[in-house]
Amino acid sequence: MDQNEQYTAEEPAHILDEGFVRDGTLTVIVPAFNEEDNIAYAAERISYVLTDAGIRHAIVFVDDGSSDRTWERIRSCSAERPAVRGLHFSRNFGKEGAVFAGLMNCGTECLAVIDCDMQQPPEKLPEMFALWRQGVDVVEGVKYSRGQESAAHKGAASLFYHFVSKASGFSLEDTSDYKLLDREVVTVLRHLPERNTFFRAMSFWVGFRSAEVGYEVEERKAGRTKWTPAKLGRYALDSISSFTAAPMQIVTYLGLLMLAVAVIFGVTALVQKIQGVALGGFTTVILLQLFIGAIIMISLGIIGFYIARIYTEAQHRPRFIVSETCGFGKESVARTG
Numbered sequence: 001m002d003q004n005e006q007y008t009a010e011e012p013a014h015i016l017d018e019g020f021v022r023d024g025t026l027t028v029i030v031p032a033f034n035e036e037d038n039i040a041y042a043a044e045r046i047s048y049v050l051t052d053a054g055i056r057h058a059i060v061f062v063d064d065g066s067s068d069r070t071w072e073r074i075r076s077c078s079a080e081r082p083a084v085r086g087l088h089f090s091r092n093f094g095k096e097g098a099v100f101a102g103l104m105n106c107g108t109e110c111l112a113v114i115d116c117d118m119q120q121p122p123e124k125l126p127e128m129f130a131l132w133r134q135g136v137d138v139v140e141g142v143k144y145s146r147g148q149e150s151a152a153h154k155g156a157a158s159l160f161y162h163f164v165s166k167a168s169g170f171s172l173e174d175t176s177d178y179k180l181l182d183r184e185v186v187t188v189l190r191h192l193p194e195r196n197t198f199f200r201a202m203s204f205w206v207g208f209r210s211a212e213v214g215y216e217v218e219e220r221k222a223g224r225t226k227w228t229p230a231k232l233g234r235y236a237l238d239s240i241s242s243f244t245a246a247p248m249q250i251v252t253y254l255g256l257l258m259l260a261v262a263v264i265f266g267v268t269a270l271v272q273k274i275q276g277v278a279l280g281g282f283t284t285v286i287l288l289q290l291f292i293g294a295i296i297m298i299s300l301g302i303i304g305f306y307i308a309r310i311y312t313e314a315q316h317r318p319r320f321i322v323s324e325t326c327g328f329g330k331e332s333v334a335r336t337g
């Protein structure tokens, strides 16, 4: 948006391209998976902060196929508060799907994404919004600390971020999905053809003018984290493969390593043969066989992983399917995307 533009709550709305409405409203997207005890509190706290700061807003809860009463809570919240809307997925599609459903269904010029458990304090939203008004297109929420996490989780997370940051060339340590985006960025993200996305890094990848706002990770309001080690592992692999083909190059390096080993053993074997002491060495043969076998299998696995990615991208299935909505009135809703 232009540098010195100012909005007032009474300003008439202008319809922009892609159906975005320019009226100074901030849409807050809140992915929620089995968060029944957090919905009302999140709506209340976000609403309070934004109303207090004089920011016109809408809150869109995206129920990612919860099996508890999350959707009922969203519906009753929406009935009580006109600013609250809800999207309900036909099943659990994962947080990326929920975030993109929000991006697809944001009709305002400015959008923010925040977790439902309020680990990311919504009190930072006015600061982020102010930066957007000054002309920043992407405001990144950056963690000052990682909060209460186990040592194993912290270690795995730092290894993952180190690898993804190195491979993608963006420094992703301490970043999160807590972001505020201008509609220009939202438009670009909407039109990316790929299905397997990594929202956290995408906002860096698109470029644009960006700024950071630091925040202290809070305790989860209610319930438990939705990430199981298996889910996190899959998420890590998906994120890595969506941003870099570097693991495929590892295959080449492993091949070179094997070549070096082969040369050493080959020369040794020849020398022993010439010296007439070529007998024995059975253990070495077995070990080499196992070692080469393992490397070939790992390499095939890495390549297979990328082929699987190509396969799922070629299927072009949607990232989410919305089965129910509330609070949108007559507005059309993108049900898949």
Ligand code: UDP
Pocket: 030, 031, 032, 033, 034, 035, 064, 092, 093, 094, 095, 098, 114, 115, 116, 117, 119, 224, 225, 226, 227
């Ligand atoms: N979430 C989601 N779909 C999922 C898993 C999580 O929409 O499959 C949401 C969840 O409801 C929360 C946010 O993503 O609002 C972050 O999840 P969580 O708090 O469990 O992750 P953590 O903070 O432990 O990284």
Ligand code: MG
Pocket: 115, 117, 119, 220, 225
């Ligand atoms: Mg959380």
